[in-house]
Structure formats: C-alpha cells, structure tokens
Amino acid sequence: MTSTVPASLTRTADGSALQAVFLDMDGTLVDSEGFWWDAEAEVFKDLGHPLDEAWREVVVGGPMTRSAGFLIEATGADISLDELTVLLNDKFEERIGLGVPLMPGAARLLAELAAHGVPTALVSASHRRIIDRILVSLGPGNFALSVAGDEVDRTKPHPDPYLVAARGLGVDPARCVVVEDTATGVAAAEAAGCRVVAVPSIAPIAPAAGRTVVGSLEEVDLVFLRGLMTHGH
Template identity: 50%
Template structure:
C-alpha cells in the first residue's frame, strides 16, 4: 500500500530563501578581517552548518586565534541584519507553500540557523505556512545529525516514512536521511547525486504536490528531474 504524504519539512537557507549568498558574504567579510584567505573547501564547509561550527572553523584557520564565542556572535549579528534587509524567497517557494497549505499538508522549517534568523524568515515568508520550526540550539545536536528533523517529526506527530525533506546541501541531506525521511534535493553550490529515497530537482519551480506525494508513495525512488 502506498504511503500518504503527511508533511513536508523544508530546510531554510538556500532552499526556501536566497540567504546562502548573504551568509557567504558575511563569512567572507569576517575572514577578511581575520586575515584568512578562504578556499572553496572553506566555503563548502560553512554551507548548511550551524554558526557555532562555522565560527570554530574560522577561528582554527586564523593565525590570531580569535575568541570563538565572540566570533560566533559577530557572525550571527551580521547575518541577521543582512537577512532582515535583503531576504528573498527562492523561485517557486511561495507557490509551493501555497499549494501545500491549500491541500492541508503540514510543513515545518528545519534550519541550522539561530532562532533570530529563522524568525526573520518566518515573518518574511508568512508564519501561517508553517506548523513547526526548528532552529540552531534547540536540539542536542544540529545538522548533519538527525536531531533537528526528528524534533520536527515529533512536533508534527508524523512518521518519517510519510514525509519529504527538501534540502540543498550534503550536510542537510545527511541529517534528513538519518532521520528516515525521503529527500528532495535542490543543489545550491555543491553537486548532489540521486540515491535511494533521494530525488534531485533543479529548482522549486520543478516541484509540485503530485511529485511530493509520489516520493513517499514510492519508497525506492532514485531519480533526477
């Protein structure tokens, strides 16, 4: 028997809103002040991770060994300010949220960003679209561990097999898959290959309710759109 779609769990940065470019700009500015010449590997590392993890990475790369806590606070403050001024929904995001709302499918926002950033995005997109949200620091571990997705599933009261997680980074995909969710990947900066229970799309513009229902109804799916 096919499983019915009971919820859709969305990553935030780079998936629903175009904030990854803002985050990378903030990281680059901090790195410049610390005298760090960032590599592509550095930029790939900070995508999809908690601010504390990124602060620790920059601190380790700096010859001056800056205070990790203060660096994290600076990153969070700058990023929150940028998001408040410049946040933009990804193409197709509002249309997909509208379709899910009309169909009565619950959604959750599952992010590695801190609560002030998540709340800023919720206000920009419309809190009415989301039944639950999870931010950095609200679970014992953050992405790539499964804790954030498990917390969202618990809040919604739905089993992972009946949900689709929409993600854009390997870090987030690892988290969602470890929690038992089917994944719809929309790669941002790092290429992502299809895998069992993982479908890859180019954009949210290619995603509709029928596709999401199909992904939970066919647990062996493995495709690229």
C-alpha cells in the same frame, strides 16, 4: 522550537501516504547562502584574515558552530567560538534587514502546501534569532512548526532536528518528505528516515535510494511529493 499546529493538522492530508513536509531554509527556500558567506568574509576581513573562496563549500549548509570552528582553525584568528558566533549572526542580520529573496518556486510551493492543509515544518541549522527574521519573508503562517539549530543538542548532519519536527507534528518520519540543498542537510534527513528531495545550491548532490535530485523548487509540487511516498523516485 515554536509550534502552532492544531491537532487536526496531524492527520494525513487527503488520505495520502504523505504525512508532512519538512523544509530547510538557507539555500532551499531563501537565497541566503551567499549572504552567509559575505558575512563570514566581512567579519574575518575585519579580524585581519581574508577567507579562501575554496572554503565556501566546506562551511555551506552546516551548523554555525561547525562552520565558525572551521574558519577559526583555518585562519588562525584569535577569537573564541562564542564571540565569532555573535559577530556572524549580527553581520548576517544586517544583511537581511531589508528582506531576503525567495528561491524560484518557493512561494508557490508554500502556498500550495498551506492550501491543502499539509503539515509543514521549517527545519534549519540557523539560530532562532535568524529564523524569526527570515520567517517574515517566508510567511510564518505557512509553517505549523519551526526548529532552529540552537534548539537541539545535535544539529545537522545529525537526525535530531528532523526527529524533533516529526515528534512535534505527531507524524512518522518515514512518511515525511524533506527538501534540502546541501549534503549536510540530506544526511540529517536520511538519518531520520525521511524521503529526501535535494535541490543542490552550492555543491552537487548525487541521486540515491530514497533521494530525488531536482534542479529547482519549480519542479516540486504536492503531486510530486505525494508520488515520492507512493512510487519512490
């Protein structure tokens, strides 16, 4: 976990009830879910096991260990989880070597949060080595803190990553909004007690209490996020 948040930033921005915003990375801020699937498909093709497209929804948005474990079991590939994790991270890094495209509205939202001094954390199931590469495209200065999947004992769908982010910023999870694109991430955020904005990428996500579903980040701005804290949906 990395953190550069000054103590002054842990105060509520502009007197709003919103204390912080936590953002998922793959599929939420950057259009990388397809990169991950392509990397998985290429690795398993090299191992002699083509992947079934139907498995894509199973592995999207989850921690590396869960996705890799599922694919080993589904294909019967003769490879250990640790060996596969290295291969997948290596292949993904190759694919993002020239940068990764941001999702529509991501750059504008990050700039707005930074301009208003809203403490913002990047919370991802991806490993630190991957996060640090993608932060180059996102702008590391846009985040007071980042939490990687290999830095917590239990990653998404457990609440741990978001609870770690809240402790790191000195904020109350109940006064934070999380932006996620998968059911796995939404489950983690809700288990941590945060309000959630879901921006579905691969599979649909239904609205629910404490959860608002939007079509893209272009619908999300600071006024919208603060309104979730004070007015709900």
